[in-house]
Amino acid sequence: MLKKILQLIVVLFFTATGVMAQTVQIENATRAPGDILVQVDMLNYTDDVAAITLNIGFDSDLMDFTGISGTTLTGSWVANYNSTLNQVMISYTATPTGTGYPINGKLLDLMFFYKGGFSTDLTFFESTCEIADKNLAPIPSTYINGSVTQLGSDGTVSMADLTDQTIGNTLLMPVTIGGGGFGAVDAITLKIIYDPLQLSYSGLTNTLLSGFVASAGSGVLTLTWTGAAQDFTVLSTLFDVQFVYYGGVAAVEFAPGCEIASGLSWLPTTYVDGSFTPRTEVASLTISDIGATPGTAVQVPIVASGFGSSELGAITLHISYDDSLIFTGISNAFFTGMLVTGNSNNQITIEWSNQNNTTLLADDAVLVNLNFNYAAGGGEANVVFDPASLIQSTNLVNIPVTYVDGSVASFTVTFTVTDDFATPIADAVITFDGTTYGAGVYVFNNLGNGTYPYSVAKAGYLTATGNVVIAGADVTEPVVLMTLYSVSGQITYMGDNARPVGTDGTSTTTVYLKNPADSTVAYTTGTDASGNYTFTDVLNGTYFLDASTDIDATLSYDLTDAFVIFGIGGTLTGLQALAADVNVADGVDVTDAFIVWGSWSGGNIKVPAWIAQDWFFENPVVIVTSNLVGEDFSAICSGDANGDFVPIP
Numbered sequence: 001m002l003k004k005i006l007q008l009i010v011v012l013f014f015t016a017t018g019v020m021a022q023t024v025q026i027e028n029a030t031r032a033p034g035d036i037l038v039q040v041d042m043l044n045y046t047d048d049v050a051a052i053t054l055n056i057g058f059d060s061d062l063m064d065f066t067g068i069s070g071t072t073l074t075g076s077w078v079a080n081y082n083s084t085l086n087q088v089m090i091s092y093t094a095t096p097t098g099t100g101y102p103i104n105g106k107l108l109d110l111m112f113f114y115k116g117g118f119s120t121d122l123t124f125f126e127s128t129c130e131i132a133d134k135n136l137a138p139i140p141s142t143y144i145n146g147s148v149t150q151l152g153s154d155g156t157v158s159m160a161d162l163t164d165q166t167i168g169n170t171l172l173m174p175v176t177i178g179g180g181g182f183g184a185v186d187a188i189t190l191k192i193i194y195d196p197l198q199l200s201y202s203g204l205t206n207t208l209l210s211g212f213v214a215s216a217g218s219g220v221l222t223l224t225w226t227g228a229a230q231d232f233t234v235l236s237t238l239f240d241v242q243f244v245y246y247g248g249v250a251a252v253e254f255a256p257g258c259e260i261a262s263g264l265s266w267l268p269t270t271y272v273d274g275s276f277t278p279r280t281e282v283a284s285l286t287i288s289d290i291g292a293t294p295g296t297a298v299q300v301p302i303v304a305s306g307f308g309s310s311e312l313g314a315i316t317l318h319i320s321y322d323d324s325l326i327f328t329g330i331s332n333a334f335f336t337g338m339l340v341t342g343n344s345n346n347q348i349t350i351e352w353s354n355q356n357n358t359t360l361l362a363d364d365a366v367l368v369n370l371n372f373n374y375a376a377g378g379g380e381a382n383v384v385f386d387p388a389s390l391i392q393s394t395n396l397v398n399i400p401v402t403y404v405d406g407s408v409a410s411f412t413v414t415f416t417v418t419d420d421f422a423t424p425i426a427d428a429v430i431t432f433d434g435t436t437y438g439a440g441v442y443v444f445n446n447l448g449n450g451t452y453p454y455s456v457a458k459a460g461y462l463t464a465t466g467n468v469v470i471a472g473a474d475v476t477e478p479v480v481l482m483t484l485y486s487v488s489g490q491i492t493y494m495g496d497n498a499r500p501v502g503t504d505g506t507s508t509t510t511v512y513l514k515n516p517a518d519s520t521v522a523y524t525t526g527t528d529a530s531g532n533y534t535f536t537d538v539l540n541g542t543y544f545l546d547a548s549t550d551i552d553a554t555l556s557y558d559l560t561d562a563f564v565i566f567g568i569g570g571t572l573t574g575l576q577a578l579a580a581d582v583n584v585a586d587g588v589d590v591t592d593a594f595i596v597w598g599s600w601s602g603g604n605i606k607v608p609a610w611i612a613q614d615w616f617f618e619n620p621v622v623i624v625t626s627n628l629v630g631e632d633f634s635a636i637c638s639g640d641a642n643g644d645f646v647p648i649p
Contacts, residue, residue, distance in 0.1 A: 117259075
C-alpha cells in the first residue's frame with residue numbers, strides 16, 4: 001500500500017509540474033468468479049514504443065492465467081505463465097522492425113479464471129520490467145500495481161470463534177453454509193489452513209452430506225465434495241472439523257482455492273474464518289522473568305500454581321528461547337526423573353511420567369529450573385512455552401493449564417529525584433523491590449521484566465511510593481518529593497491568652513486542617529494544656545482551621561448572657577453572634593434570650609429549643625508555602641453572648 005501511494009505521488013508531481021509521467025498501470029478490478037479481464041494501461045508515452053517486457057505476479061491459488069487479449073499495439077506479442085516464478089511474462093516487439101508507436105491508454109487485457117471469495121494483488125516485478133523505444137533505449141516508467149476483488153456474494157461459508165477451550169482436548173470447529181444464491185450447490189472445495197503446532201487435524205464428524213474427501217498435511221486441510229444439487233438457502237452446518245488443541249490463540253482460516261459451485265459456475269462467496277482461544281485456567285505454569293548480568297550463568301525457574309489436589313502423572317513441556325541464551329540443562333526438578341528429551345534449534349522438550357505419583361504440586365513450587373548461559377551482549381531473551389505442552393493426571397486426563405512465558409534481561413532503572421520546585425535532590429534514600437539502598441543510589445542494573453515497588457524518602461519531604469514496570473526496555477522513573485511544612489498556633493477563648501482551649505488529663509482538644517473544596521480533614525493534631533498546636537509534614541496548599549473539644553461547657557452561660565442577647569443581640573458579630581443564636585433560626589432575637597434564661601433558671605440544663613452545638617471555632621484560611629506559618633484562632637461556647645466564660649481543660 002505504501003509503495004502504491006508513493007507511486008501515485010510521483011504521478012501527481014509530474015502532473016503538477018507540467019510533465020506527464022509515463023506510467024504502466026494495472027486496473028483495480030472488481031469481478032464475479034469465472035473468466036475475467038483485467039485491463040493494463042500505458043499512459044503518456046509520446047515516444048515510439050518498440051519493445052515491452054512485463055512480469056506480473058498474482059495468487060495462483062485464486063486465479064488461473066489464460067492469456068492476453070485486446071492488444072492495442074501492432075507487433076508480435078508473447079504471453080506465458082511461469083509456474084516456477086509464479087509470474088505472467090509478457091513481451092512485445094513492434095513490427096516492422098525499427099518502428100514504434102506512441103500510446104496513451106489501454107495496452108491489453110489480462111485473462112484469468114477467477115475462483116472468487118478472496119482478493120489478490122497483481123504486482124509488477126519492476127526489476128525485470130522494461131519499456132524501450134525504437135532505438136531500444138529504455139523509457140523511464142512508473143509501474144502501478146492493481147488487484148482483483150470479488151463482486152458481490154451469493155452466500156457465506158463460516159467457521160466460529162470458539163473461546164474458553166481446554167488445551168489437550170479434541171475440539172470441534174463447525175463449518176456452516178447458507179445464502180440466497182446457494183439454491184443448487186453441486187460442488188464444494190474448501191481449503192483451510194491452521195498452525196500444526198497448535199492444532200492437529202483428526203477428522204470430520206456430524207457431516208451433513210456423504211462423500212466429503214479430506215486430505216491434511218503441513219497445516220493445510222483440503223475438503224472436496226461433488227454430488228446432486230443441494231439447497232443451502234437456509235443456513236446449515238456442513239460438518240464439524242475435529243482438531244486436537246495444543247494451546248494459544250489458534251486461527252483456523254479459509255484460503256484461496258475454496259470453491260462453491262453450481263453447474264459449471266463458481267458462486268461468489270464470503271468466507272468467515274474461525275479460531276480457538278484457551279480458557280483461563282486455575283492451574284498455571286509460569287516461566288519467571290529474570291534479571292541477570294550479561295556473560296553469566298542464569299537459572300530460570302518454572303513456577304507452578306493452582307494444581308491443588310491434582311495428582312500429576314505426565315508432563316510434556318516444549319520451550320523455545322532466544323539466541324542470546326545457551327541452554328545448559330535443568331536442575332532442582334520437583335519430580336524425580338524429569339528429563340530433557342529434545343534440544344535443538346533453540347527448542348527443548350522436557351518430559352516426565354509416573355502414573356503412580358501421589359506427590360502434590362504445591363502453589364509457588366518450582367517445577368524445574370532451566371539453566372542457561374546469558375550472552376555477554378545482554379538484551380532481552382524470551383523464554384516461551386510452545387504449543388503442545390501438556391500436563392496430565394495419573395489416569396492420563398488432560399489438566400487445563402495456563403502457560404505464562406518469561407524472559408532473561410539486563411534492563412536498567414534510573415531514578416531522577418526533584419522537589420516540587422524542580423530542584424534536583426541528590427541524596428534521597430530509595431527502597432527498591434524490598435531492599436533499601438544508600439543515600440543517592442539512583443541506578444539499578446541487570447533487571448528483568450516485571451513490576452518493582454519502590455519508595456523514595458528524605459527528611460523534610462513526603463515519601464513517594466510507586467511501581468516501576470519494565471516491559472522490554474530500560475526505564476527512567478521521575479520522582480517528585482513534595483516539601484513538608486509545619487503550621488502552628490494557639491486556640492484561646494475569645495482571643496484571650498489567659499483562657500486557652502487546651503488538653504489535659506480529663507479533656508481533649510483536637511485541631512484540624514481541612515480542604516476548602518469539600519471540608520474533608522487533611523491533617524489532625526492535638527493541643528497542649530495551653531492550647532498550643534503544631535502540624536508537621538504538611539504539603540503546600542490552601543486549608544482552613546477547625547477544632548473540636550470535650551471541655552465541659554455546662555456553666556458557660558448565665559443570666560447576664562440572656563440580658564446581652566435581649567438588649568444588643570442583634571448587633572453582635574463573629575463568634576458572639578454564633579454563640580447568641582442558640583435556636584439557629586432567623587438570626588439573634590429575643591427568642592434566643594428567653595431560651596438562655598430558661599435553661600439557666602433550670603439549673604443550666606438546656607431546653608429542647610436550644611439547637612446550637614456546644615462549641616464554635618473560628619475557621620481562618622491558612623496558605624502553606626513555607627515553614628513560617630503560624631495561626632492563632634479563637635473559640636466560644638454556645639450561649640456565652642458576652643464571651644466571659646473561662647474554660648477549664
